Amino acid sequence: MTPPPPPAPPDEALARQFPSPLRRTGSSVAADRTYVGLAVGAAVIAVAFVGYLIWNTVAQTGEVWSTFGVWGFLTGEQWLPTPVSGAPIFGALPFIYGTLMTSILALMIAVPAAIGIALATVVLLPKKLRGPIGAMINLLAAVPSVIFGLWGLTVLVPFLKPALEWLSTTFGGLSIFGWHPFEGPITSGSYLISALVLAIMVLPIITAIIREVLLTVPRDQQEAAYALGATRWEMVRNSMLPWARSGIVGASALGLGRAVGETIAIALLLGNSPGIFTSLVGPGSTLASIIALQTGEASGLQLSALTALAVVLFVLAFGINALARLLVRRHEGGAARKGGLVSRAVTGIVGLFPRRAPKNVQASPPLAAGAPPPPPPRREPATISGSESLSRSRRVRSRLGEGVVWFSLAFGMVPLILVIWEMIRVGLPAISGSFFTELPPTDPSSYAGGISNALVGTLILMGIATLIAAPLGILTALFIRDVARPGTISGKIGSAVGFVVDILLGVPSIVVGLIVYLGVVIVMGHFSAWAGGIALAIIMFPVVVRASDEVLQLVPQAQKEAAMALGAPKWRTTLAIVIPAALPGIITGVLLGVARASGETAPLLFTSLGNQFFSTALNEPISAIPQLIYQRTIQVATPASLQLAWGAALVLVAIIFILNIGGALISRRSRTLEAR
Amino acid sequence: MTDPHSSGSDEAVAEPQLEARGAPAQSSMPVGNATLASEAPATSALADPNDPSLVHPMRTLDLSCYFGSHKVVEGISLAFPANTVTALIGPSGCGKSTFLRSLNRMHELVPGARAEGTVLLHDQDVYGKDADPVAVRRAVGMVFQRPNPFPTKSIADNIWAGPKFNRVKGGKAERDDVVERTLRGAGLWDEVKNRLTAPAGGLSGGQQQRLCIARALAVEPDVLLMDEPCSALDPQSTLRIEDLIRELKDRVTVIIVTHNMQQAARVSDYTGVITIENEGEPGCLIETGLTRDVFGNPKHSRTEAYVTGRFG
Amino acid sequence: MNRSLRNVALLSAAGLSLVGSASAFGKATGSGATFPAIAYQTWCSDSGLCSYTGVGSGSGIKALAAKTVNFAGSDVIMTDAQVATYGGANVTYVPTLLGAIAIPLNISGVTGNKVKFDGSTLGDIFSGAITAWNDPKITKINKGIAFPAAPITVCVRSDASGTSGNLSNFLSKVSASYKAKVSAGGQNQTPAWTAPLKQSASGNAGVANCINTNNNSIGYVDLGDAMRAGLTTNVAAIGQNRIVKGKGRVMQFVIPSTKSIQLGGTPTAAQTAKIKAGDLKIDFTASPNSNAYPITTTTFILVRAGMPNNGEVSQVLSYFLGKPAQSKLESLGFVALSGALRTGANKALSNLG
């Protein structure tokens, strides 16, 4: 063992002068400034542009308020663009009523079903089945609105007509304070069927949140119940549901926020007849559906009134979403990170980047005030086997409870299977090589032709939207999470931007369509692929931001500190450490955004408009698959054209499923990498 | 520069070299509180780390650290002589890490955190107007409590990360040279030379920590801060790292935070003791001096209580 | 399809894919009324001269005002206010085809095209003055048909539509209750329907679907779409009080057919004079001809004077008005222009370019 070399003599140590002043090269500082500038710029541009569009929209409504007054418009019961005599009359009440009625009915169906499905996939199903069945329910969320509309119109309405008939003959006389909810005659468009389809559509998001909330029920809570001799059902009743109560309420509110914005399916299924307290087996109209149906042809005061309806819808959705966030955050016990579960659920990343359930939390539910303590179990004879071990009534009740769960599971699964079945039964025969290379036939009774223009149109629209939303979204997320410093001005701007992003997540897509129509189409003077792409970008943007933000939070602080401690400038730390670690998640977020946007019809109706021909010109109207399905469904409903629509639906769903599954795979791969 | 030591495991008993300018003070530093307490040879002028005749790459003047309005470190003035190891000890929560992190301006990365007072690096104010935190961190390296290599990067890339961050232009030859030099310096070369391209996440905890030290050395810092570098490691790895720290002295000035009294005694030349007077008050420096004085002949009753394990 | 036409189609298809990325360069673009869209689109792809998007008359007119299309299709004649938005631009109306609005029915136990309505009864149904199928006013005209004692579901368009405009125009001429309660007159594209049991649906297919799925319903659909939706097996015969030679004033009921539409679209003496004077904006509803279908309509292509692409547009129009194009109409549920109207259209065309 050699002794260490003698220490450096003093003059030598002195000679070892500090190499450089504590300054950096100009280029390194400039690079940091550039990075910060880019992130700030992206966030500011995105928010400013959306702000401009919203301001421009609200400005359009002035005529309505001055003509009818705010209260007068909100409580106006008539919508007469061209009355027999006198000036046009516009009132929002029937549409507000229709929106709330369909949505609340839908929730009455969806919430119990969602609780059941969530319970099934968290506790009741065999472990092996939980994942796949949960994934299938999530797939429901990926089926675009227009396809549910098509399915509802061609399959569900004829199928359920006898049931409605029975309802109206049996309960037609029923009167609730003068309102006859089941009074005949029945019509093809009806509240009940619309609500049913709406329920199927909001089911996945409600289920996702309830599931997540149930997963946070501490194990010891469950074990405590079992240890007291509870059956599985009693454990669920007494341990899980009280714990999850506020989360369930929040999830329902979120579902409501979703339901009020649903457009296309409702436009196809509700019959578009504004009315208040009309029969539930008869038609109605909603804010979203009237906007979708009348905006393209409206001008002047009518356009202004439609815009005012959009503002009402926006405020309604915003209010409901804010409430939902509040409730869910309260459930999360205040410890929730900014954005939290709601954003994650809306973004669709709930199942992808799961947060671990707390191992052992304080054994009291977060809403202790509202939740009654689990009652002590009743005394039972200590038989431990055979049918005698449980009292008959307990057994029956447990069976019944679980039966309800299985029933709601079926409620979630059956529509999905039926829609996919219809898509394959009717749509598959339409698909051949030429389906992708030919234009739709002009003759609606021809079985020839394909959807080449719509396919290419969808790709172009998605391309525009992605090119706008992905960079802006990622940079905005970087701004919120990496650049903005809490406690400083940038931190305040960061949370403001985050707030705007959360608002955007809840904006109904039809409102986005109208906003872009007013702010882009009318300004440009014509419909165009650009306008459609921008509308879709506005839908994608918050999804990308929230998903990226979520994974940016998961990048270990220690990694960032390691780089910083080596003297890495900020931008280098971000580029070399943060982005690579977050990249799979970011890609997943972008894919989810693309998937979400690619199924949208409502925002395209009066932006990209549709085009019968093959067009790749960005300044002209362009076709898109969801829009083609919509056109085929409403305009020429011949068997041949429906076949084309179902074929297009099959292609669209395939694209969306692939995007979703791709996103899930990428995020899973990154997780296994992290786990190593 | 190569390491004259082989990485034999029996090096645990290698004697620490207490050295300062001119005459290295040769003295054995037996392990164990009992021995420490009994053995207390007072040493020359070198007993004072602030001695102006020493070179001080780093020193603090009245440094206080805050989280928001909450002051956690108060008025610490401490000098770190060149080519020595200084240990900072004190009870948990007294602000050792905070103090350490404010030396290379990592502290301010925590939202709301700030430092007041002066930190001098070669007589330049680290918190001065034209001082850039990035440049400061480049000159003052840091090793963390938990090994934090970049897990997906290869071992070699981990080493080269620092130079790359600092835009050191170098060809493959230079890169290979730096990798080998620093890995040898960290006593890791023999263990990893055959898998330089493997991801660093695959190394053991002790190896990872030595990799982190090597990584920090690759940017050739003047001062190396270590925050409980061995607390996540097994005794074997701990001893190897202690050896390494002693060897590092002739290249950098080391400041190490540790809870392990024996470790402080084994590796450090000087020791500073930080404690909190009363609950909720900021941590203050109560004693500083040659390690063997602090351990063997504490001036402050709290120090004595702490080093003999009766407190903290 | 004859050979030469087929070649044209093939060539144009090839041309289409070649110029795909350059979009419709060199081709005239149009948008507007959905009612003739299938005819225009067929003609456009046959000739390769143009593209047409069915977006509704109102949107077409808006697009023409914004100069984003070269021509607009419209079922309705522009209002003065709309004309004003052109800044006084001179718009030429060229009729392209004749069509009709059928009144399909779906009544339990009643099939075949045997139900008859006079204008007043039909107006009463759409205005809500009549709400049940066994209303005496209906049974009086339709002796021998057993109508159910069921309420009438009225299927109407929810979107603004030229089809609604034309029906409304007709009903306001022939029904006092309609004129008083729903629309005072003219081509009102969004009549304020007052029937109590009303269902609105989007597009012609929406209405067709509404009729198909609702028992005891009535609606209005363009004949072509009614054909394609399989609704022409049960359409109402519409009657009017008309002077028939030798018989005096009689009520004659007519169902839509090529013949009856052709008669409906034959200009009266006064209309012929108007056409000769160069005004082609003829309203054919409620024709005095006893064998004419009373809800016969025409549709126009609108061209702005002095636009750079008008040369191409007039090429398009001359194809549209030519024999190969017009002879295709019947299979699509329309009727070719004839007589004075056709002459007038051709003349307007020659004045164009």
Ligand SMILES: Nc1ncnc2c1ncn2[C@@H]1O[C@H](COP(=O)(O)OP(=O)(O)OP(=O)(O)O)[C@@H](O)[C@H]1O
């Ligand atoms: N991010 C933070 N925000 C607010 N206070 C903090 C933060 N980090 C540490 N503190 C507080 O600052 C004080 C000093 O913490 P520090 O980590 O420096 O102590 P320490 O001496 O390193 O303790 P240990 O020996 O346990 O590592 C403690 O009271 C701690 O609670």
Ligand SMILES: [Mg+2]
């Ligand atoms: Mg510490």
